[in-house]
Amino acid sequence: MNLEVLIQHATIEALKKLYDYDTDTALVQVQNTRKDQIGDFTIVVFPFVRFSKKSPEVTGKEIGNFVTEKVNLIDSFQVVKGFLNFIVKNDYWLKYLRDAFNDNSFGLINQGENCKTIMVEYSSPNTNKPLHLGHIRNNLLGYSISEILKANGHKVIKTNIVNDRGIHICKSMYAWQKWGNGETPESTGIKGDHLVGKYYVEFSNRLKFEIAELMSKGFSEEEAENNAPSMIAARELLVKWEANDPETINLWKTMNEWVYKGFDETYRKLGVDFDKIYYESDTYITGKEEVLRGEKEGVFFRKEDQSVWADLTADGLDQKLLLRSDGTSVYITQDIGTAKMRYNDFDIDKMIYVVGNEQNYHFQILALLLDKLGYSWGKDLFHFSYGMVELPSGKMKSREGTVVDADDLIEEMTDVARKMSQELGKLESLAKDEAEATYRMIALGALKYFILKVDPRKNMLFNPEESIDFNGNTGPFIQYTHARIKSVLRKAEEKQINFTTDFLLPEISQKEKDLLKTITLFPDVVKEAGDNYSPAVIANYCYELVKEYNQFYHDHSILAESDEAKRNFRLVLSSTVAKVAKTGMGLLGIQMPERM
RNA sequence: GCCUCGAUAGCUCAGCUGGAUAGAGCAACUGCCUUCUAAGCAGUAGGUCAUGGGUUCGAAUCCCGUUCGGGGUACCA
Numbered sequence: 001m002n003l004e005v006l007i008q009h010a011t012i013e014a015l016k017k018l019y020d021y022d023t024d025t026a027l028v029q030v031q032n033t034r035k036d037q038i039g040d041f042t043i044v045v046f047p048f049v050r051f052s053k054k055s056p057e058v059t060g061k062e063i064g065n066f067v068t069e070k071v072n073l074i075d076s077f078q079v080v081k082g083f084l085n086f087i088v089k090n091d092y093w094l095k096y097l098r099d100a101f102n103d104n105s106f107g108l109i110n111q112g113e114n115c116k117t118i119m120v121e122y123s124s125p126n127t128n129k130p131l132h133l134g135h136i137r138n139n140l141l142g143y144s145i146s147e148i149l150k151a152n153g154h155k156v157i158k159t160n161i162v163n164d165r166g167i168h169i170c171k172s173m174y175a176w177q178k179w180g181n182g183e184t185p186e187s188t189g190i191k192g193d194h195l196v197g198k199y200y201v202e203f204s205n206r207l208k209f210e211i212a213e214l215m216s217k218g219f220s221e222e223e224a225e226n227n228a229p230s231m232i233a234a235r236e237l238l239v240k241w242e243a244n245d246p247e248t249i250n251l252w253k254t255m256n257e258w259v260y261k262g263f264d265e266t267y268r269k270l271g272v273d274f275d276k277i278y279y280e281s282d283t284y285i286t287g288k289e290e291v292l293r294g295e296k297e298g299v300f301f302r303k304e305d306q307s308v309w310a311d312l313t314a315d316g317l318d319q320k321l322l323l324r325s326d327g328t329s330v331y332i333t334q335d336i337g338t339a340k341m342r343y344n345d346f347d348i349d350k351m352i353y354v355v356g357n358e359q360n361y362h363f364q365i366l367a368l369l370l371d372k373l374g375y376s377w378g379k380d381l382f383h384f385s386y387g388m389v390e391l392p393s394g395k396m397k398s399r400e401g402t403v404v405d406a407d408d409l410i411e412e413m414t415d416v417a418r419k420m421s422q423e424l425g426k427l428e429s430l431a432k433d434e435a436e437a438t439y440r441m442i443a444l445g446a447l448k449y450f451i452l453k454v455d456p457r458k459n460m461l462f463n464p465e466e467s468i469d470f471n472g473n474t475g476p477f478i479q480y481t482h483a484r485i486k487s488v489l490r491k492a493e494e495k496q497i498n499f500t501t502d503f504l505l506p507e508i509s510q511k512e513k514d515l516l517k518t519i520t521l522f523p524d525v526v527k528e529a530g531d532n533y534s535p536a537v538i539a540n541y542c543y544e545l546v547k548e549y550n551q552f553y554h555d556h557s558i559l560a561e562s563d564e565a566k567r568n569f570r571l572v573l574s575s576t577v578a579k580v581a582k583t584g585m586g587l588l589g590i591q592m593p594e595r596m
Numbered sequence: 597g598c599c600u601c602g603a604u605a606g607c608u609c610a611g612c613u614g615g616a617u618a619g620a621g622c623a624a625c626u627g628c629c630u631u632c633u634a635a636g637c638a639g640u641a642g643g644u645c646a647u648g649g650g651u652u653c654g655a656a657u658c659c660c661g662u663u664c665g666g667g668g669u670a671c672c673a
Contacts, residue, residue, distance in 0.1 A: 324671045472621040480635045554637045
């Protein structure tokens with residue numbers, strides 16, 4: 001049982017003995033004492049004065065005396081206004097440090113009885129265009145959430161559903177057929193996903209032109225879009241595709257292969273991966289079957305034009321199209337099929353969809369439809385809904401070319417990291433490829449931290465005019481601190497200074513104690529991040545920790561310390577900070593360099 | 597229109613399961629490298645927590661109204 005719980009229980013007992021008041025753990029909260037106050041743990045006594053019938057100060061003193069008597073790890077206490085601050089014996093903190101230092105999986109929970117099998121879907125790209133910054137946020141969140149859930153003792157299956165079919169890819173296919181002149185990634189030297197994306201943009205431009213033309217002839221915007229020749233051609237391609245037309249399927253396969261090769265490269269650079277990949281071209285048929293079964297069972301209905309719908313008005317929503325009048329399937333049809341296949345393939349306790357908040361409505365409906373189709377797990381689907389990445393000019397739109405391309409961004413960041421390292425004269429002793437790997441590590445550290453430190457639910461702003469920072473509250477700052485500690489530890493080794501946790505109790509300074517206390521917060525932070533699906537909690541903690549370390553580092557010598565117990569303690573402290581920071585950043589998918 | 601999310605320093609963000617004087621970073625200004633990595637440390641300045649009410653011993657945090665902004669409400673995905 002940890003000390004906070006001991007204090008909590010002792011306080012409950014005190015309330016009973018002193019004031020004959022019965023309460024439970026929910027009403028007695030032990031919190032960490034504010035940094036600017038003396039003490040380690042705090043209990044707010046205001047809620048108790050009502051039945052102690054004494055002033056907050058007196059109430060605090062009475063409870064303080066009782067608890068201090070009862071819990072022998074507590075050294076003393078102070079009452080400031082209505083706040084009861086306990087001061088804990090140094091032995092407690094030092095023992096904690098020893099344990100943390102010796103525990104290789106400090107802060108992580110082993111797979112135990114609460115272990116769930118959780119499937120996390122993320123990335124989910126369309127195969128008609130390359131990945132952009134919005135996808136980067138998705139990929140980083142999905143990967144990080146998976147790691148955080150593993151750290152909380154769960155089994156995680158990372159999955160990706162590739163939207164490899166549908167009208168969007170037909171648009172690229174049509175444009176390539178029409179204006180491509182047989183271009184390939186090989187013939188042009190353009191990365192496959194970028195080449196296909198180029199034709200998607202060309203299609204959009206052409207369509208925009210055609211719509212304008214038709215509207216000038218008196219068509220409404222909707223009519224114009226439906227009657228634009230390019231749009232008609234793309235729809236024809238989709239019908240041919242669903243009818244298995246060999247020529248269409250061939251072209252589709254070829255262009256998708258180009259895209260996959262490109263995606264694989266981007267995923268590799270980003271450092272994300274998947275345990276199982278689904279393709280909508282494999283799952284949409286199951287979806288169609290499910291919809292038709294639903295229609296047969298009277299859950300769904302068919303309109304005169306042969307389109308199939310779900311009536312959700314009883315649930316406070318609208319009618320929802322499930323199959324088009326030409327018989328082809330839509331987005332939600334595919335998702336129904338994908339969900340069913342996943343539950344057939346794996347024994348899943350929980351399904352998490354990492355998808356942007358623009359699709360909140362979609363997932364609300366998906367859960368409802370699956371429930372109506374008789375799947376008990378339908379309502380348990382969890383949509384991890386995250387905010388958009390916005391540019392100063394507003395939302396990113398692939399169709400309009402206002403996107404920050406993922407590959408470009410990573411390259412630019414790497415260039416900045418390289419330039420900066422060289423200006424600072426760092427890494428000169430490293431071999432070229434090792435230095436390059438470190439630049440990449442720093443660049444990705446900056447990018448990933450920049451994205452993951454913000455609350456996932458909120459929209460965030462990216463300004464391409466200002467490059468992502470490498471100083472201050474950033475990934476490289478945390479990486480730097482790690483490298484700094486590693487450097488000290490290397491020097492210790494060179495000087496043959498061995499250190500163990502057997503140090504006799506040294507006196508510890510306030511800064512050392514603050515740092516040590518920050519280390520003790522890590523397990524709770526991991527748990528909170530898991531409960532709230534929030535990499536941001538981890539990111540902000542890592543920053544807090546290394547900031548604390550840098551202050552300590554500035555004020556104390558480590559290797560030059562003559563008192564052996566102190567030197568020993570500081571080395572253990574440093575080493576533990578490095579380990580915790582590395583573990584924490586690992587949960588964000590950020591690697592830590594040995595030197596930088 | 598309806599549904600939904602948001603608004604904290606000049607900018608980007610923490611803090612939101614109610615607790616002490618609202619915190620960081622960036623940008624601006626000042627100091628600190630003959631000593632373990634200055635991608636660092638210390639400091640100055642910067643706030644009506646959109647706004648009006650309510651609940652409470654106590655509200656940035658919870659509730660209601662208002663204003664402004666994002667997203668959704670497609671036979672796009």
